[in-house]
Amino acid sequence: MIDKNLDWQDYISKKFVSYKKSGNRCVEIHTYPDGMQQLYFYINSSEPMNCIPTTVENKKIADGIIENFFCGLDEIKN
Numbered sequence: 001m002i003d004k005n006l007d008w009q010d011y012i013s014k015k016f017v018s019y020k021k022s023g024n025r026c027v028e029i030h031t032y033p034d035g036m037q038q039l040y041f042y043i044n045s046s047e048p049m050n051c052i053p054t055t056v057e058n059k060k061i062a063d064g065i066i067e068n069f070f071c072g073l074d075e076i077k078n
Contacts, residue, residue: 022073027066037062
């Protein structure tokens, strides 16, 4: 019998985590092999504002959400 959890574990293990920062704001971005992204937002804190991540399947939409979060702040740093 095939362990269906193994596929899920493999999927999770291949995620890539990156960060974008500006001023006192930060976005933690988890990108999965199929392109899905989970976004965690931070403002002046080491704990994310959203305990449940914002999940986005379209990179252009994710980029728009991130750009809006940093609207009016200094240059965004990776």
